[in-house]
Amino acid sequence: MPELPEVETTRAGIAPYLIGHRVAALIVRQPRLRWPIPDTLRQKLPGERIDAVERRAKYLLVHTQAGSALLHLGMSGSLRVLGGDAAPGPHDHVDWRLDTGRVLRYTDPRRFGCQLWQAVGTTHALLAGLGPEPLSEDFDGAYLWRASRGRAAAVKLFLMDQKIVVGVGNIYAAEALFAAGIHPNRAAGSVSIARYERLAAEVKRILAYAITRGGTTLRDFISPDGVPGYFEQELFVYGRAGEPCKICRAKIRVITLGQRSTFYCPRCQR
Numbered sequence: 001m002p003e004l005p006e007v008e009t010t011r012a013g014i015a016p017y018l019i020g021h022r023v024a025a026l027i028v029r030q031p032r033l034r035w036p037i038p039d040t041l042r043q044k045l046p047g048e049r050i051d052a053v054e055r056r057a058k059y060l061l062v063h064t065q066a067g068s069a070l071l072h073l074g075m076s077g078s079l080r081v082l083g084g085d086a087a088p089g090p091h092d093h094v095d096w097r098l099d100t101g102r103v104l105r106y107t108d109p110r111r112f113g114c115q116l117w118q119a120v121g122t123t124h125a126l127l128a129g130l131g132p133e134p135l136s137e138d139f140d141g142a143y144l145w146r147a148s149r150g151r152a153a154a155v156k157l158f159l160m161d162q163k164i165v166v167g168v169g170n171i172y173a174a175e176a177l178f179a180a181g182i183h184p185n186r187a188a189g190s191v192s193i194a195r196y197e198r199l200a201a202e203v204k205r206i207l208a209y210a211i212t213r214g215g216t217t218l219r220d221f222i223s224p225d226g227v228p229g230y231f232e233q234e235l236f237v238y239g240r241a242g243e244p245c246k247i248c249r250a251k252i253r254v255i256t257l258g259q260r261s262t263f264y265c266p267r268c269q270r
Contacts, residue, residue, distance in 0.1 A: 007058050018098070022049045032111065038116060044067055049065070075110050084097065092106070133166060174264070237252050247268055
């Protein structure tokens with residue numbers, strides 16, 4: 001599934017083509033995504049000028065005066081800006097035709113993404129109760145330490161809880177915990193404030209760097225310009241079970257936490 005850097009890469013890629021332009025028409029070929037595309041989106045979006053494109057967690061918000069389109073890429077979705085004459089394929093479910101003649105095309109083989117609507121002055125239920133952005137000033141070691149007190153859950157699951165902090169998915173949680181030297185199965189409540197300070201710093205560093213590298217291309221993710229992300233080439237633990245640690249040469253191990261494969265170094269992480 002695309003994680004925060006991939007979603008931010010998508011936002012940065014499509015925003016220059018959208019902001020200041022109007023949606024001339026909305027073409028829906030397949031209305032049933034993870035949730036049905038609501039009538040309000042079809043009624044409100046056409047004719048509106050796009051004022052901003054924002055990311056919140058792994059969602060994209062396309063703001064207009066009438067309200068905001070709420071988009072999620074799901075497990076295999078992509079958004080690409082194409083020429084208006086680009087023929088649709090079998091998994092090209094939604095086109096936003098722009099007043100420039102270009103098309104913002106949503107492609108999703110598995111149809112686990114969404115295109116929903118958020119009314120002016122409201123917060124969509126999918127965004128309610130989310131934690132702070134990991135790259136914001138609200139997220140730091142002291143915040144993690146306070147939020148973790150009394151929690152017996154594994155620190156990796158704690159870090160991936162969207163109510164604690166948004167957008168830190170499986171790949172980047174594994175990489176940040178490795179960089180901070182913390183075993184992913186350690187109880188969240190047992191981690192010291194000093195170690196949480198390092199973890200928060202590593203989350204920020206790794207996510208920011210991954211964004212500059214275009215994210216991590218895994219399975220079906222495609223960036224808006226079709227160029228692969230390059231951060232995958234620099235992973236230290238994720239997907240490297242049985243391979244030697246790049247720091248100490250111990251073999252990387254894999255366990256299952258929260259039904260997700262969790263990679264770690266038994267020597268570097270305690």
